[in-house]
Amino acid sequence: MAAQFGLRLRKGAATTALAAATVAALAASQAPGVTTDSAGRQSAGAPSPEMSTQADETASGNSQYFTDLPPLDSPTPTTGTGGTSGTTGGSERGIPATVLDAYKKAESSLRDSKPGCNLPWQLLAAIGKVESGQARGGQVDAEGTTTGILGPQLNGNGFANISDTDNGVYDDDTTHDRAVGPMQFIPSTWEWAGRDGNDDGVKDPNNIYDAALAAGHYLCRFDWDLSNDANLRSAILSYNNSTEYYNTVMTWLEYYRKGTHEIPDGTGSLPETPSSGNTDSSGSGGNDNGDSSASPSPSPTPPKPEKPETEEPGGGTTTPPPPTTNPPSTPGTPGTPTDTVDHLENAGAANLTAMAGDTFTGRLVTRTETKAGKAVAKVRVRFTVVGDSDTTFTGGEKVATVQTDSAGKATAPALVAGEKTGTVTVRATVVGRTVAALDHKVTVTARRADALARTTTTALTCVPNGEFAEQIGLKATYRGAIADNVAVKATLVKSLLDVTENDKGPYFKDADEKPVRTLALETDADGLLTLPKLSADDAVGTFLLRVETEGGATLTLELTVEEPAEPTEPTDPATPADAETPSTDAS
Template sequence: MAAHFGRRLRKGVATATLAAAAVAALSASQAPGLTDTGTGRQRTDTPAADSDTDPGATDSSYYTDLPPLNSPTASPSPGNGDGNTGDTEAGIPATVLDAYKKAEAALAESKPGCNLPWQLLAAIGKVESGQANGGRVDANGTTTGILGPPLNGNGFAKITDTDGGAYDGDTVHDRAVGPMQFIPSTWESWGSDGNGDGKRDPNNIYDAALAAGRYLCAGDRDLSVTSQLHAAILSYNHSREYLNTVLKWLEYYRKGTHEVPDGTGVLPNNRSDDSEGPSPSPSPNTPDTSKPSTPGTTKPGGGTTSPAPNEPGTGSGSPSPSPTPPTSTDTVARLEDAGTGELTAMAGDAFGERVSVRAESASGVGVPKVRVRFTIVGDTDATFAGGETVATIVTSATGTATAPTIQAGEKTGDFTVRAAVVGRTLSGLDYTATVTERQADTLVRTSDTELTCTPGGEFANDVEVKATYKGAAADGVAATATLITSADDATANDKGPYFKDADGNPVRTLANLETDANGLLKLPKLYADDTTGTFLLRINTAGGATLTVELKVAAATTS
């Protein structure tokens, strides 16, 4: 995914049109968290409400071409021959289109409240990579060579290598990778397997489209709400121009699209990192022979950008650039705990404590505006609020970052919450969190009717109890019921009242019972043998709640 600092649009009509459209769009609906900085800014991880003040992130250029003014028709019609007008722009390569639609279907099942339209993925894919470089993918949907420039702080954000070059081939700085332009550290958090091959590959359009959809749906976003749609796009790239460009393509694709063969998609021409548009403009996949070529960065569309001033390939007569000032992230020396308490919750409940850490400099001063990634690790179905297992929070003025509330699932046991600084190779902090089984601390009968029966008969009233925990109904709590020998002997009695199993045989212990959603537990019907007297039924729950109920078996009285 892309983010862009100091970008300038091509001069002329395109610039004026885009600026006017951006102002109009933002005047009509100011997106949450939008700041008027004049530079593009993008988060690389969870765009949660807590982190809407994220001041910076990754950096890569994007295509600024806008869709044609004429709406696409129901069926494609020829353009005017230049391959960039008419309905040709509405054509999306077959495999790329299939990936977008499969991602929409997957998110409709896993996060139905998000209402992600596949046309949004298409709009972002168009802007980020020209639909995977015009649909140049192999049979599995994998692309090659779609890389952003090195994020070395020269005209871009500075992000030192976080993946050992595994995704972007760069062991010095990170680069945006693949058709949806994911930064390696972002992919590490959000990477997905969209085609079911057991791999998570940012260069695969199926994997990248699903990951982008999950990223856009982070938290509790509902993309059918305009403000939340804008917030999602801005979380991908915090820029007025980027928001406006994506919205234009979203509107265009919603009016109609059609499938075209892979490799035949229209390639955009204009990029946000071009200070001057060439005249005449060569096609993105046609070499420009008007000037000598110099080593540069591979770009979507097959072109290259000129190297930054301090990169190899610069003329020897160029003036030396000023040293790049260190970023906030560069000054972090360590992460320290910031008062995190014991992390324990019952299954299905929210954790009462939240993980809190502090980014500190070598001198022990808190460092603000640093991104800290919190990750839930281990065999657990616990998630952060919103259903994600990763959340990135920006440190406050005191250097503190607090993770979102953790919601326990149904799996009990321990798991790990890991905190790490994004963009630095520093030791992180691991916290052990524990999910215990659901518990009850109190059991009471729901009726005070005496439970009586004649020998050989059946009890007229069933036993029903209510379980609570700290005064609230305790749902899903495991329980057992045993007809015990005596108050001091909890072993099962061999005479007196009994339950029946599926075959009608007497049983005096019932296990694997569970309270319902209201904390209620209703036991099966009780029967009596020929023994008279007072008997005891004991009910125990997880958490230690116990209730002993009297059962009386006596011969019927006669007047």
């Protein structure tokens, strides 16, 4: 099949309408490092120094991917003689139908779930082109599933050393991990980043719908707005931390934004030029591990090494680069800063507490140290929210990878407290090295209110065996702000001193219309609550309704049940009671 792709590619190139001289002239206007061949194909030159604009997404080396850039002519279809539709070099410029559909559906899903991200499907297409040549030119089945797109064995030979994490379930390798599928996720990254994009109940990195949606969520983490150039750059560099990679993806992104067309599955062409490899095999696309000094591996689908848990899920190429080797390290000499880390220390606040739904004001900080206690910089530390807690980092992810600064400190992204209360464990580990984990403990408290007020002032009165005319409205606040979704308890109590439930007087009704005198309720998103209607039995007098919230806010209201006043007998206006009676005596 690879040979067929090659023939298709060369045929498309041979029929291009661009003359070689025109190509050369246009190529001269391209960005530095871009070269163009006689067929109009472009590729990026030597890699630029790696850059990262997001501290907790930095990586320290390139890894392989396709560097081929788009042709210089239009990506849109042309109309042939007689009005027939066609394209010039269509297989090279178009996107296979199922693959294109997956990208667009992922964009639509992210538009609903993370509208502030502004993810364009063209970005997924650009990354998919660079990572796997659009799933090997659209080699997918009817469900969008591919087979055999695997990166090299991550055994430290040219790439990071990642021992098997999935028992070979995704990558058919029970010794080491490999990057998998059209968007090149490794199993340990897929474990948290995976999504079910085709609603079949399975998260499969080999399925283009699942992988595209996962890549979209990955790019949108940390609340990045991809319509912002700086955020877009951070997101792309987080997928593979190489300036060359960024430039390549951006070139395809702009190309697809100008227009593209759908081609049948399986008719796409593969790029031909892999990147030059990575001699520092740390962190980029699709790999979830740490530093390892090695040379490029002659693998069929190289991934982006050192892919951490909120890290680069990128992948690699399907065309092997020439094998190279690195001279062996001097025995006993650490190859990278990671190799010198002996233990982790807590360098931040001892106790962090936040109310459910709020962002923790403090940050978790872990310091990497040598055995002698010296700080180690440029080490990747992974923070993972463990267990079934719904507390996450900003952006909704439960894993974040951060590079230590010059003081050896890795500061985790802000934590957002979930609705589950109690102690939450955030585990810090060193990426690429077996070091005892450091568990940070944070506390999530229930939502609470410190003030409670009635929203009306009408007197609450009723007659025996009647119904109170007004439903009681309440508003809860916390430190002057709306106290939303706060637990509230309303109880008809015996007295101010005895707040046990009363056994007579006003009552609420349950679903079966039976009397109840205690209710558990909750304020709405605006901190408001309307109590159910109150009824009265035959007892008369003044009764108390006590309302209390999580957090200690209380309000006690008086309810009056009294007999209606008896009507007075009307008097005859013609015979007032104090009128004088006329005398009947005769004069």
